[in-house]
Structure formats: C-alpha cells, structure tokens
Amino acid sequence: MPFEMSASVNVLGQTLQSCSRDPMTGFFRNGSCDTCEEDRGIHTVCAVMTAEFLAYSKYVGNDLSTPRPEFSFPGLQAGDRWCLCATRFLQAHEEGVAPRVNLSATHERTLDVVPLEVLQSYAVEDR
Numbered sequence: 310m311p312f313e314m315s316a317s318v319n320v321l322g323q324t325l326q327s328c329s330r331d332p333m334t335g336f337f338r339n340g341s342c343d344t345c346e347e348d349r350g351i352h353t354v355c356a357v358m359t360a361e362f363l364a365y366s367k368y369v370g371n372d373l374s375t376p377r378p379e380f381s382f383p384g385l386q387a388g389d390r391w392c393l394c395a396t397r398f399l400q401a402h403e404e405g406v407a408p409r410v411n412l413s414a415t416h417e418r419t420l421d422v423v424p425l426e427v428l429q430s431y432a433v434e435d436r
Contacts, residue, residue, distance in 0.1 A: 312337075312345040318417045320428055328355035328414040329390035332383050342392040342416045351422060355414035356393040357433055358385050362401060362408040371397065390414070395422035402427055409433040 314337065317325040330340040336352040337343050344353050356362070363374045363385060373391065376384035385391055390411065399422055401407040410431040419428065 312347045315344050315346075315416070315418060317341065317343055319413055320415050320417050320419055320425055321412055322417070323413065325416055326355075326411070326413040328392050328411065332385065332389060332391070334390065334392045336392065342414060344416050344418050350394040351396065351418060352392040353395050353416035353419040354393040354398045354423070354428075355411040356391055356398060356407075357409040357411065358387055358389045358391060359406075359408050360387045361406050363387065365401060365404065365406040366397070369397075369400070395419045399423050399427070402431075407431055 319325045325341055325343065327340045328334050328342050333340055335341050335343055336348045342353045342355050344351060366373050373385045376382060398407060410428050410433065412428060412432050415428060
C-alpha cells in the first residue's frame with residue numbers, strides 16, 4: 310500500500326513550495342518537504358546547507374556531503390537545499406550550527422518539533 314501524503318501546507322499556513330529538484334530532495338523524492346505518518350525522521354525542514362552544518366552532520370553520524378551513487382545521492386554542498394529532519398535541525402540549532410531555512414518550503418509538521426520563532430530566526434528569502 311502506498312504511503313498517504315499529508316496535506317502540502319507550510320509553516321506559514323500556505324501552500325508548500327518546492328525545496329529542491331537539483332539535488333532532488335524530500336521523503337518522497339519529489340523536490341518538496343512533503344511528509345506522511347511513515348516518515349519517522351520528519352524530513353520537513355527546507356534547509357540551505359552550509360559547510361559548517363555539513364561538517365556537523367557528518368560528525369554526528371549523518372554524512373550528507375559524500376556522494377552515494379548506489380542510492381542516487383550526489384552528496385550535498387554549501388548552498389544546496391535539502392529536506393532536513395526536524396529533530397536534526399533542532400539539534401543543530403541547540404549546538405549553534407543550524408543552517409538557514411526556506412519557510413515557504415518547510416512543511417507545517419515541523420512545528421511538532423521546532424517552534425516557529427526558532428525557524429523564523431533562520432529564515433532566508435525564496436530564491
């Protein structure tokens with residue numbers, strides 16, 4: 310049975326915008342930070358990668374910068390946008406290394422984990 314996608318609504322209560330198609334991101338690999346009940350990682354924060362965050366993520370056990378062709382994963386670089394797990398974002402915030410966030414492309418389910426005020430403090434304009 311296919312997963313049932315939650316409503317595509319962002320943290321601002323508007324239609325969820327695309328996060329990135331190059332590299333292709335999202336739990337559903339549709340370019341958006343859409344989610345569903347089966348998305349245990351809550352991959353809902355549209356984050357703009359920084360070298361500092363990528364190094365931190367690798368240090369805590371999630372290497373996002375190394376290409377993994379067997380999973381069609383190109384590896385991320387600073388400036389790439391990626392649907393990040395809400396809990397990882399909150400952890401990075403608490404450690405002082407959180408990346409910037411595109412609020413229009415960040416799913417409302419993020420608010421179950423990260424307060425809106427925290428997300429707003431990292432907001433970046435849509436491109």
